[in-house]
Amino acid sequence: MIVRILGEGQYDVPETALGRLNELDATLESAVEAGDDAAFSSALTELLDGVRTVGAEHPADSLDESDLILPPADATIDQVREMLNDDGLIPG
Template sequence: MIVRILGEGQYDIADSALDRLNQLDAAVEAAIGASDQEAFEAALKELLDGVRTAGVPHPVDAIDESDLILPSADATMSEVADMLADDGLIPG
């Protein structure tokens, strides 16, 4: 799976990492649901760090469509809320 972090680049993520990323995604959703800015910032940072850690940078010269698009690290709670689907930023 190819995951793009806006403003940063793409990462190749193994399917085996998706369960952990979904847990991190749920924390982002919960923080937004609670309108908790501090928890939101921490959860978004942890989610993006999780992608960076679990993933391998996708070749810059490859032109491949991303399977998922995640917000940038400096995205606002409102911007991320607009990106959420029924099952969060990461389906599953």
């Protein structure tokens, strides 16, 4: 699965990592719903770090479409709120 972090690049993430990333996504979604900026900042960092840790950088010269798009590290709570859907940022 190809995951794009906006403003940073794409990562090849194994399907086996989606369970843990979904847990991090749920924490982020809860922080957004609560309007808790401190928890939001921490949760966004953990989610993006999770992708960077389990994923391998996708070749920059590749034109492959991303399966998932995540906000940049400096996104605001309002920007992430606009990106959320019924399943959070990561379906499942």
